[in-house]
Amino acid sequence: MTWFRTWDRAGVMNVADNDLLVLITLAASIMVFTALVGTSGVPVNSRPILAIYAVLLWPSLVSLLSVGYVSYKRATFSPDHKPNLSWSQYYTPLGRLMIQDSLRCSGGFYDAFHEGTPSKSCYPRTSLPGCKGLLCWFEQENLFMIWSAAFAFVLSHLINILISLLCANHLTKTFGNGITPQQCRLTSADVRVDADKIVGGLDYVETGPKTAWRPSSNGWFEEERWREVKSRLLGGCGSR
Template sequence: MTWFRTWDHADVMYIADNDILVLITLAGSLLVFTSLVGLFGVLLNSRPILAVYTFLLWPAFLSLVAIGYVAYKRATFSLDRKLNLSWSQYYTPLGRLFIQDSLRCCGFYSVLHEATPSKRCYPRSSLPGCKGKLYRFERANLALVWSTVFSLVPLHLLNVLIALLCSNHVMETFGMGITPKRYRLTSRDVKMDAKKLMRRTGLGVDAEPSEQRPSTRVSASGGHQDDRDEDRVPFLSYEGHQY
């Protein structure tokens, strides 16, 4: 939004904090690229890609710290003197004109102090100098930048820690073999399937094989023989359960 000047006073940040704007852009691009690498590593179950993702988290962390350090140092230590020096030596006439038009001011201390002439800014203009407005904008804008960045640092460190802890648990079957809960086999399913098997093999559903009463008959040799020997049911096994 700042590069395309889509919000109020974007020109002021573009001129006064151009280095911080460049750092924010580079850090944001690096963070987006790192997140895409991690996403592809998870989707492809690739351990090398996830290792690259873990490595890229450290340059991303350093980029965040650099933004916060530069913004905090500029906002905390002699901000007014830095703005005075920048207005006198570093800002170009076109840059001063952008700041004057955005903040509706003229010159630094007054209309007669290093002002860039324009339709609004001329020697008899009633516009105030830009020092006060520029100082208040910079103090608020820089505070917003460094506070936002430093609030993201703990979250990023937590992400680095999680990536390091999970790096040794990524295998070829990473994310595979986890059956959804609705498709998991329960004891009720096993009993129902066992009953179906018993129906197909001619075994009664209401009575188990061990509960059927054996009928004996006397053999020719005088001994007793089980009638079930003639039509014995084959041995069945299902998921570790034997019937």
């Protein structure tokens, strides 16, 4: 959003904190790539991929700490002198124009006469204030948000590193398989009990004389047919 200037103060960050913006983009790219490696290794239970993911988490941590350190240092030590020096020596006329349009100030640092870029809103008799106050306020708010968010993710990232090391170290060929509890697994005794229930149902149907015909879903069968079915069922359970 900041690179493409989709919010109103994106131009200020593009000019005043361009190096920090590049560092944030680099850190985010490393973390996204690391996440893709991890999510591809989990479904296939691949120990090498998860090991690579565990290794990539360390550069991600370093990049995250770099973003937090740079933004914290810039926001804490002499925050008012750095914009003054940058305005005079590092910002281009186009950069000053972007700042004055985003912050709606006169374009000069102290007033319109102090190295301002002329525009529709920046001219000698303009009533707009200089950009110093608004720029310092934006830098304080923006840098505080960046370093606090970066340091807030460090703890969760360390927990993620620990979990990844444990998973990569204990992953085997049977990882994620055979996790059904013992009491819930099907045994030969369960198959025999189910067969006895089926035979009991057949015995219930077999009422009346031996030569009687019995209805079924497939037509009419004699009693010998039922006995043959019983023997097959019992024989199959016995072989199991």
